[in-house]
Amino acid sequence: MDLLLEKPLDSLSKEVVFTITGSKSESNRLLILKALYPELEIVNLSNSDDTIHMQEALMSQKNHVDIGHAGTAMRFLTAYYASKKGLVTITGSQRMQQRPIAVLVDALRSIGAKIEYVNEEGYPPLKIEGGHINDTAVKLDASVSSQYITALMLIAPSLENGLKIELIGKLTSRPYIEMTVRHLQSIGVTVNWSQIDISVEKDDKSPSELISISSLNSTSQKSLTVESDWSSAGYWYSWVALQDTGYQLTLQHYFKESVQGDSKLSEYYEAFGVQTSFDNNQLILTKRSEKVAQRIVINLVNEPDQAQTIFATCLALGVDAHLTGLHTLRIKETDRIAALKDVGSRFRESVIETTQDTITLTCIPLEQHAEPVVIDTFDDHRMAMAFAPVACRTSLLIKDAGVVTKSYPQFWNDLKRVNVNITEI
Template identity: 30%
Template sequence: MTEQRAALGDNPALWPAPLASGGVDATVTVPGSKSVTNRALILAALAADPGWLRRPLRSRDTLLMAEALRSLGIGIEETAASSTAVTGLPEARGEAWRVIPGTPQAPARVEVGNAGTVMRFLPPLAALAEGPVSFDGDPRARQRPLRGLLDALRSLGARIDDDGRGCLPLTVHGIGSLDGGPVEVDASSSSQFISALLLSAPRFNQGVEVRHVGRTLPSLPHIRMTVDMLRAAGAQVDSPDSGGEPNVWRVTPGALLGRDIVVEPDLSNAQPFLAATLVTGGRVTIPDWPAHTTQPGDALRQIFTEMGGDCTLDEQGLTFTGSGRVHGIDADLSEVGELTPGIAAVAALAEGESVLRGVAHLRMHETDRLAALTREINALGGDVTETEDGLRIRPRQLHGGVFHTYDDHRLATAAAVLGLVVKDVEVENIATTGKTMPGFPELWHGMLAGDGARA
């Protein structure tokens, strides 16, 4: 704890981002995927038999999901780590959670924090309980969109009281089952609306047929992840990727299997470490990078290669090497929007202009990420302008200053990347990285020390 205080400096709210003395050279073991962990928890909770999650992520978002499921009567037992300390470290890579499924119970209260997966994946499950289940969260969570999902649930037979706000706080009044069937939903503001309906659909009386009727659907890899995990749990799913109708997903009612699943490393959380190689001209290896995955973070291999790096994927994992020069990029990030803050940080240090497109939906994430990136990079001397659906970033000489994070973990890690080569960058509330990556400051210092950082 003393070392952590020292790392934070005199003002614990401001973290002095460490400056790299040269090219980084490290192996960094990142924790499990938040997206996989929280989907696996939902599927295990609805299964017919107990299941295991091995190497799960223990972060604020996943612990909120686990606690919410416990409040609904689902048993979750942890092994190989204390349940009282959020370290994010699956000790010796042996931590596991045993999930004992059951019929969701009510009354219950769900605290969502600012976790989109919790606030969106759990209302369909709560509709299967008998009685009221209330949902609330952080102030920012009350501003994040839910109307499309809530309207869809109502059309499937759920009773939900949100006083017409279309956001938190709300109460789901379950009657023990949900009719299901065909439903239209505008998921242009969040693909999580579709994933939320699909994950619980095997327990609906008629399953579900979800038809997206809005504008461009963002973050399609996350829907593919949901579909793949449903199929692995024994669900029958028809989807556009398997030859089905465009923008339509169908799930047949039926029992889910209790599984023993090993959670993949979170590839999006590997982003700042890969970015470090680009901006310092170094090398980083991420062990256990999967050869085949639905995680959006896998797109970093191509994106960061276009920006000047080189990567090798072998039995050691993914090794990424920077050339010492960063190229600008023109990229449609609509399917991988969560990567935008880290890409923007690298682009701010590039030799040429970058245009990041297809990410208008980021205005409704943990914060308005487009406005925040523009404001904070420009405060360090950058030249970033918002476009209708993204950012235009022109290279400028940056200087030190405070980088505000707005309680957004990806803004905090993006600031750390800038601080590698820009002297005197101070990151406000680096602790917000605990949302998905506890222990990030220690990992970051470990990478710079080249000591084989592990999380």
């Protein structure tokens, strides 16, 4: 499905309120914990493809599991299946079979797990014979992906003597580890985290002894509410940044004290004139000023999923940008750095330079193009949604627009509510 996006014909005269699905990062962590603690109840679970694949896999009685494009599901389930008795083969989409997983597999093997590569060494599919983890300490390269660390942390309470994870190298995406720590602590698991290691103790508590922490907005001792997805909120920050002064938009189910690293958006978008406020777990975005920064320099090592969104905002506003800390983007749904350079170069008067982990953008304000600018998505949901707000300035043709279901299934319907004219091609 390809979609033509055309500039809104008029401005909205009333405030817009959206309810975005629960965070898939939180949802997928809590689903693993629910598999270990069945009495745990989850409220506002994500309806994204990634979370649906995770749920289906955990409920399946088959010994062959296909998780599609769901990267978190691949990493978390690899560790989960290794910790549980049984024989399972886990696979995914063609792109998933190109995404490396050797760091996690090597770590699991070092503590006794029996895992074989079905095809190419270092990549899914994986054949896992679970129930053989017998060691209590593991070393892991912390610079590649925080999801590998989280995968080990989530299963640690169910292991015979817990697990100590020694972190080698500089930790990447630290807020995602903090999220995992908070969720484990919320159900009474003891976690000790130093600069060089993370120790997760065996959980001897029963599920009925679950505790809560206020930042998770627990509704009872055994119920945790998933906050709406801050990564998805980024597209609306971008949208508001491109509007006139006074424009306001409200997003439901966001907490001022968030466990999600992408809540840093509230600081980053001040440079684009967007003010953030909260009212009873509502996130209110207001365009306060037409004045924007001439150039921004941001290290996104802790919020890499916002790189595409911030890049597209800068492109639309004519703001020069130097984004760093992006090494994990090379192994996402696509090589996101290469994809941004490709698609970004299709807009007028922009110069884009890249390295292994940086993007530098030099541009002038975007003008209306005679023909729609083609946005190839490369099987990447964030390519579609990050560029969509640019329809405020020029028409876009979003290729394979259905990819948004991976994280934000109702995105195109929400975009229609702000008067973007959307036509299926």
